[in-house]
Amino acid sequence: MAASVVTVDRNLKPGVTPILKGFGVTLKAFFDSLFRRKASTIEFPEKKRSVSSRYRGIHVLTEREDGTPKCVACYMCATVCPAECIYIEAGERPEATIEKYPTRFEIDLLRCVYCGFCVDACPEEAIIMSRENDLVGTSRAELIIDRDRLMARNELVEHGTGYRPADHDVRRPVRIAALERLKAEHGIVPGMPGTRS
Amino acid sequence: MPKCTIDGREIEVPAGTTVIRAAEELGIRIPRFCWHPDLPVDGNCRMCQVEVEKMPKLQIACNTQVTEGMVVHTKSEKAKEAQRATLEFLLINHPIDCPVCDQAGECYLQDQYMDHGLYGSKVELEDKVRKRKLVDLGPIMLDAERCVLCSRCIRFEREVTGTNLFEFVNRGDHTQISTFEGRPIDHEYAGNLADVCPVGALLSHDFRFKMRVWFLKEHESVCPGCSTGCNVFVDERDGEVQRLRPRRNADVNRSWMCDPGRALYKEIGVTSRVSGARVRGPSSWEGVTVAAALDRVAAALKQAGSASAFLASPQGTNEDVFAFKALAEAGGAKLDFRVGDPQKRLRERIDRVLQRADRNPNTQGCLDLGVGRDGVDAILAACRSGRIEALVLQGPEILRVPEVVDAVAKVPFVAVMATHEGPELDRATVVLPAALWAEAEGTFTNCDRRVQRLRAAVPPPGDAAPRWELAAGLLLRLGRPLGAATAREVFSLLAKATRGYAGLDYRAVGGTGRPLPPDESASPAQEARA
Numbered sequence: 001m002a003a004s005v006v007t008v009d010r011n012l013k014p015g016v017t018p019i020l021k022g023f024g025v026t027l028k029a030f031f032d033s034l035f036r037r038k039a040s041t042i043e044f045p046e047k048k049r050s051v052s053s054r055y056r057g058i059h060v061l062t063e064r065e066d067g068t069p070k071c072v073a074c075y076m077c078a079t080v081c082p083a084e085c086i087y088i089e090a091g092e093r094p095e096a097t098i099e100k101y102p103t104r105f106e107i108d109l110l111r112c113v114y115c116g117f118c119v120d121a122c123p124e125e126a127i128i129m130s131r132e133n134d135l136v137g138t139s140r141a142e143l144i145i146d147r148d149r150l151m152a153r154n155e156l157v158e159h160g161t162g163y164r165p166a167d168h169d170v171r172r173p174v175r176i177a178a179l180e181r182l183k184a185e186h187g188i189v190p191g192m193p194g195t196r197s
Numbered sequence: 198m199p200k201c202t203i204d205g206r207e208i209e210v211p212a213g214t215t216v217i218r219a220a221e222e223l224g225i226r227i228p229r230f231c232w233h234p235d236l237p238v239d240g241n242c243r244m245c246q247v248e249v250e251k252m253p254k255l256q257i258a259c260n261t262q263v264t265e266g267m268v269v270h271t272k273s274e275k276a277k278e279a280q281r282a283t284l285e286f287l288l289i290n291h292p293i294d295c296p297v298c299d300q301a302g303e304c305y306l307q308d309q310y311m312d313h314g315l316y317g318s319k320v321e322l323e324d325k326v327r328k329r330k331l332v333d334l335g336p337i338m339l340d341a342e343r344c345v346l347c348s349r350c351i352r353f354e355r356e357v358t359g360t361n362l363f364e365f366v367n368r369g370d371h372t373q374i375s376t377f378e379g380r381p382i383d384h385e386y387a388g389n390l391a392d393v394c395p396v397g398a399l400l401s402h403d404f405r406f407k408m409r410v411w412f413l414k415e416h417e418s419v420c421p422g423c424s425t426g427c428n429v430f431v432d433e434r435d436g437e438v439q440r441l442r443p444r445r446n447a448d449v450n451r452s453w454m455c456d457p458g459r460a461l462y463k464e465i466g467v468t469s470r471v472s473g474a475r476v477r478g479p480s481s482w483e484g485v486t487v488a489a490a491l492d493r494v495a496a497a498l499k500q501a502g503s504a505s506a507f508l509a510s511p512q513g514t515n516e517d518v519f520a521f522k523a524l525a526e527a528g529g530a531k532l533d534f535r536v537g538d539p540q541k542r543l544r545e546r547i548d549r550v551l552q553r554a555d556r557n558p559n560t561q562g563c564l565d566l567g568v569g570r571d572g573v574d575a576i577l578a579a580c581r582s583g584r585i586e587a588l589v590l591q592g593p594e595i596l597r598v599p600e601v602v603d604a605v606a607k608v609p610f611v612a613v614m615a616t617h618e619g620p621e622l623d624r625a626t627v628v629l630p631a632a633l634w635a636e637a638e639g640t641f642t643n644c645d646r647r648v649q650r651l652r653a654a655v656p657p658p659g660d661a662a663p664r665w666e667l668a669a670g671l672l673l674r675l676g677r678p679l680g681a682a683t684a685r686e687v688f689s690l691l692a693k694a695t696r697g698y699a700g701l702d703y704r705a706v707g708g709t710g711r712p713l714p715p716d717e718s719a720s721p722a723q724e725a726r727a
Contacts, residue, residue, distance in 0.1 A: 074296030075409045090406035099331055100297040100406055123296050183311075186302070186411045 003040060045134065055162040056114045057132040059107055061150040062125060068093075069151055070126035073102040077118035077127055080182050085111035086118060105147040109135055116163045120178035128164035201267040216258040216269055217245055227271050228280055228309050230287075230395045231347035232259035235451040237356060242287075242347050244309070246279040247271045255279050281313045288318050290326045290370060291396075292342045300397030302410040306345060328373045335381030336456060337390050337399050341373035344398035350374060350390050357453060358386050358550060374398065386550055388459045392443065392452070401440075403460070408439045416654035417444060417708055419641050421512065421634040422458035424543055424555040426643030428709065429454060431462070431635050431654035438462040438635060438655055446709045449647065455552050464633070465655065469618045471630040472659025482628075487660045490627050491667065494589065495674035497610040497626075498528055501587035506576045509534035509568045510592030510614075511557035513664050514639025514651060516687040518559065518566050519694075520668035520679055521591050527677040531571040531579065534563045535595070544644045553644060558634070562642035565713075566695055580604040590614065591664055592631075596621035614664050630661035637663035638684035640706060642713070649710035650703060 012018045033039040042049060051057075062070045073090035091103035118127050130153060137143045200209045203220050210219045215238070220227050230242035238260050245258040250268040255276060258269075270276060288310060295301040310316070318325075328341035351363045351374065362382055366375045376382065382390070391401040413432040420427040420441065427450035430442045441462045443454035474490035475482045485493075498505055507525035509518050511534055518534075525532035535557070542554040543561060563569065579585050581604045588605065590613040595601050597619075605611055605624055614631040615622055622628050636657040642648050657663075665687050669679040681687040685703050692701040697713045705711055 072297045073406070074301075075412075076296070079409065079411065092406060094331070098297055 051131050051133070051162075053131075053160065053162070055129070055131040055133070056116045056119075057130045057162045058109060058135065058145075058153070059112075059118070059150060060128050060130050060153040060161065061105065061147065062128060063151055063154060068096065069101060069105070069147065070124050071102050071105060071122075072098050072100050072124055072126070073105075074100075074123065076121040076123065076182065079186055080117045080121040080178050082115060082117065082181075083111045083113045085109075102147060105150060107145050107150065109143045109145055110140060117178040117181070119163055119165065121182055122165070125165050129162040131160050131162040199263050199265040199267070201263045201265075201269060203269045204271055210263050212262075214263050216247060216249075216256070216261045216263055216267075219263050220258065220269075220271060225271055227258045228305075228312075229259060230305055230345050231349060233349055233352075233393055233452070234445065235357075235447075235453070236349060236352045236393070239348055239352060242345065243283050244280060246276060246283070248273045248276045277313075280309075281315070284310055284313055284315055285319070287345050288315060289320050290328075290342065291318065291345070292322070292325065293318050294343070298340075298343065298397040299400045299405060299410075300343075300394075304397060305395035326370045328371075329375075332379060333381070333402070334376060334379075334387075335383065336387035336402050337382055338402055338405060339374070339376075340398050340400070341375070342398075343396050344374055345396050346372055346374070347395060349393040349395065350399055353389060353393050357389070358384050360384050385456045385548070385552070386453060388456050389443070389453050404440050408434060413439055415442075416635075416652050418635060418651045418654060419558065419643075419649045419710075420454065420458040420461065421558040421641070422455070422461055422556065423551075423553045424557060424560055424644035425450065425551050425553050426558055426641055426647065426649050426710075427454050427458060427551060428649065429458070431652075433654050436655045438465045448712070449643065449645075449649075449710070450551055453551060455550070457552070462635070464617065465635050467617070470633075470658045470661070471615045471618055471622075471628060472661055474627070474629050474660060476627045477625075487629065487662065487667070487670070490629055491670045491674060494587075494612045494627055494629075495671050497587045497612070498530075498589070498671065498675065501528075501530075501585075501610070503529040504585055505530040505587040505589070506571075506579065506585045507532045507589045508573065508576065508591065508595055509563060510590075510594065510664075511535055511555075511560040511563050512592050512594065512634075513559060514634070514637065514641060514684075515559065515562045515566065515648070515691055516639045516684045517591065517664035517668070518563055518568055519687060519691040520665035520672070521589075522566055522568055523677075523679055524589070524668045524672055524675075527672060527675050531576050531585075532568060533571050533573045533576055534568045534591075535560070535573065555644065558643070559641045561644055561646055562640070562648075565642055565646070565697060566691070577601060577604040580608050583607055586610060588612070590625075593617075593619060593621050593625075596624050614667055616661070629667050630657075630659060631667065632657035632661045632663045636661070639663070639665075640688060640703075643710075646697075646713040646715060647710045648698070648701060648706050648713060650706050650708075 064070055073088055075088055078086040078088050085108040087106045088102050089104040090100050092099055093101045119129055198209050199212060203223055204225055206223055208219055208223055217227050217232055227245045229245045231239045240257050240260040246255040247258045248270040249256050295307055301307055330340045330342055332339040354360050354362050362376045363374050365372050388401055390399045412434045415430040415432050418429050418431045420429045428444040428446040430444050431438055432440045441459050443452055445452045473484050474487045475484050476490055476493055505528055507530055509521050545554040547554050585608050587610040588608045593613050593615045611625045612627040613625040614629045616631050616633050634651055635654045638653050639651045640648050672679045681690055689702055692698040
């Protein structure tokens with residue numbers, strides 16, 4: 001439901017009239033929601049507002065058809081990240097076509113500023129964002145989300161995917177900013193990964 | 198001395214100098230793959246083509262000698278175009294797999310294709326010639342697809358180690374480097390192959406996938422592995438040393454370094470470091486603060502007076518040894534360093550490249566500072582006869598020597614400055630935590646009497662402090678302060694007090710060290726061995 005904008009006349013003279021007018025508004029809203037089901041609020045968390053398909057919510061690590069992470073542990077996201085919230089450890093996967101993969105991939109969601117630079121810097125479409133934005137936990141450690149939890153998020157259908165490379169145009173300012181940061185500060189441009197025959 | 202102009206700047210160089218070296222001297226970097234300052238010129242990659250006025254065609258800067266009045270343009274339209282075309286040829290079969298390649302960030306090919314904006318390859322991945330990937334050559338991983346066929350590794354094997362392990366095989370597009378039958382590399386200079394390789398074809402197994410190089414911060418230092426004193430970079434991230442890498446010094450190690458030296462970073466960040474002081478209590482060790490431990494040692498030294506002995510360590514820096522010597526002299530005690538004859542193997546080489554038989558970095562410094570004074574044998578004899586009441590060791594290495602063990606057992610008070618835990622520390626009364634070479638400022642004097650500087654790259658663990666600081670703490674407690682608060686000041690004191698070091702300070706030592714005049718008092722036998 002879209003929120004409507006109410007215009008307020010601030011030149012009202014003090015007195016009883018504005019108070020009564022105010023009560024009138026309250027009463028109208030009260031009866032509207034009670035009998036006509038026209039409430040501006042929703043019953044969160046049972047119901048959720050729909051957000052843009054380019055919404056930058058909690059990250060998702062995408063996977064290949066065989067269930068392994070698409071990520072090749074190139075550290076582009078960790079390099080470009082302005083909040084330094086991504087921690088990666090790389091390992092060797094000798095039997096696969098691409099020999100490098102992340103043995104650890106952790107994002108500190110409390111440090112993350114949800115800028116989407118990681119998605120822009122990724123040469124693999126391995127990290128994308130979801131539309132999920134309700135971040136709740138009982139401890140800080142719980143909100144440092146590891147590789148397996150990031151990959152399990154692939155199955156989250158209720159929110160739909162958020163910001164991902166398929167949506168963006170290469171000329172988009174966010175992507176240009178991310179790539180320029182990589183190039184200017186680190187002298188690198190993410191290329192395409194190699195495969196083995 | 199011909200004079201030439203490169204990119205509008207004049208330079209006079211000795212006859213026979215190549216254009217690329219003259220440009221280096223001016224700080225102009227001409228793109229290159231096959232040229233390396235310490236390898237013979239090959240001229241095969243054609244990347245360094247430059248325009249020379251009055252020459253009809255472009256010349257390769259690495260093999261063109263400077264002549265009088267030569268005018269060179271390295272960045273002219275013609276030169277740029279030639280370099281760009283060369284790059285395109287190299288990129289035909291290159292997989293451009295920078296995301297998974299460890300060389301990314303220090304790769305000539307990556308740097309140069311970015312300079313020219315050649316971000317993508319014009320050839321589809323499926324059409325590229327496939328070569329051997331992921332070949333494990335022991336300390337090195339070979340990926341022939343990434344190779345640009347510059348032959349640096351082949352020339353390194355031929356000229357430096359003389360082992361000739363690498364050669365080109367096949368022809369044309371299918372040319373690739375290989376060892377004979379894919380055998381592993383078995384010499385102790387394999388790490389240099391990863392360094393000379395301008396691309397990601399030869400990569401270090403040890404550093405594989407460990408870290409992206411752009412996260413690393415480099416610190417100039419000196420390898421403590423032997424008396425050669427190779428100049429190194431200590432590459433560190435967040436206080437953790439990730440690798441050692443040779444730093445070019447034409448007079449010491451050129452661009453090379455041995456693998457045992459490269460592995461020395463591993464001893465820095467281990468959990469078995471001594472991080473706090475401890476003294477022997479009635480039944481077991483008691484952890485104490487460094488100050489309390491120093492109090493205890495100072496009390497023992499005061500009580501022992503001249504019945505104390507000091508054994509310095511050639512693992513310590515000149516500053517460490519100088520402060521230690523001052524400490525010994527404060528009490529009129531006996532002083533020497535190291536078991537055996539220190540001069541004997543100081544300059545003896547154990548291979549034809551770099552390594553020397555003396556595995557201590559600062560034996561020459563100990564000799565120069567006059568620490569070899571009373572003789573280790575005499576000190577040990579005094580220990581055995583019970584005439585020594587307090588023994589201070591600058592390093593625990595000596596406790597591992599069997600002939601020393603029984604002598605030390607006779608001494609009622611033994612203090613040792615240690616970096617790593619070990620069973621030998623149980624023979625001490627007080628253990629003081631010492632900083633390692635990568636954690637302290639200081640200087641080493643190598644076997645050729647070259648004073649070279651170390652820099653603190655990472656913080657020492659826990660309470661550990663440089664050994665000169667521990668010695669200075671003891672001097673303060675004995676009422677004879679050293680009069681220096683930093684390693685730089687200790688070195689200035691040392692320079693004043695030591696023959697041959699006069700007038701030296703850290704500034705004069707500089708980045709690549711300062712050779713001292715040969716010591717006249719050196720024995721002729723030592724010179725003959727060199």
